[in-house]
Amino acid sequence: MPATAQAATNARRWLIAAFRSARNIATDLRHGQFTAAVPGRHGDTNNSDHKVLQAVFDQRVRPGDVIIDVGCGRGRVLAHLLRNHPGHRVVGIEIDHELAATTARRFADEALCEVIAGDAVAVLPDDATLLFLFNPFGEADIERLRVALEARPATQPPQRLLYSNPRHLGGFESSDAWTVRMNTLGGGRLVPFHDLAVIDRVV
Numbered sequence: 461m462p463a464t465a466q467a468a469t470n471a472r473r474w475l476i477a478a479f480r481s482a483r484n485i486a487t488d489l490r491h492g493q494f495t496a497a498v499p500g501r502h503g504d505t506n507n508s509d510h511k512v513l514q515a516v517f518d519q520r521v522r523p524g525d526v527i528i529d530v531g532c533g534r535g536r537v538l539a540h541l542l543r544n545h546p547g548h549r550v551v552g553i554e555i556d557h558e559l560a561a562t563t564a565r566r567f568a569d570e571a572l573c574e575v576i577a578g579d580a581v582a583v584l585p586d587d588a589t590l591l592f593l594f595n596p597f598g599e600a601d602i603e604r605l606r607v608a609l610e611a612r613p614a615t616q617p618p619q620r621l622l623y624s625n626p627r628h629l630g631g632f633e634s635s636d637a638w639t640v641r642m643n644t645l646g647g648g649r650l651v652p653f654h655d656l657a658v659i660d661r662v663v
């Protein structure tokens with residue numbers, strides 16, 4: 461591609477990214493709190509784009525689902541779920557205890573929302589049915605989560621996972637206990653959104 465065309469493409473990408481940042485900030489503020497730029501344990505500082513959350517959860521939340529945000533940071537996903545999928549119990553788990561305490565204070569008045577401090581693999585609630593992940597884990601953590609889910613007693617409800625930007629799917633793909641379906645979430649050709657893996661427990 462000639463240098464001028466490449467520069468024009470880069471400029472359009474930059475404009476799209478800037479527009480999305482502004483839209484996310486505006487939606488955050490409508491939800492009552494700015495949540496951007498949460499530093500992750502594995503160097504990932506991103507929050508999910510609000511449009512991505514819409515595309516992830518619409519048509520995929522089922523009646524009675526108890527929805528877990530694995531690595532909830534400041535609670536952007538929790539706020540999205542409370543507003544757009546009311547009536548569901550919503551749980552955020554955050555390994556950074558200070559951040560978890562701040563997020564818990566934010567949602568203290570929400571009867572259906574709980575924020576738990578700790579490692580999501582260790583403190584996953586027994587009634588969890590739908591787990592959302594946006595890249596909070598490295599490969600070893602994803603494997604720990606998969607093994608822990610497979611070890612859950614049959615009396616507990618089966619789990620589905622919605623894994624946005626799924627970097628470490630290998631263990632789920634090679635296990636007979638799960639089916640993995642990949643979905644694109646749109647966003648356009650220049651700056652597409654990350655893919656989504658929908659991972660179902662085979663019962």
Ligand SMILES: C[S@@+](CC[C@H](N)C(=O)[O-])C[C@H]1O[C@@H](n2cnc3c(N)ncnc32)[C@H](O)[C@@H]1O
Binds near residue numbers: 498499530596
């Ligand atoms: C990239 S942020 C995602 C925030 C939010 N889920 C979203 O999609 O906008 C990832 C968060 O996961 C947390 N985290 C990393 N490992 C975790 C673990 N094992 N258990 C719970 N939280 C974890 C990090 O501290 C960080 O706040």
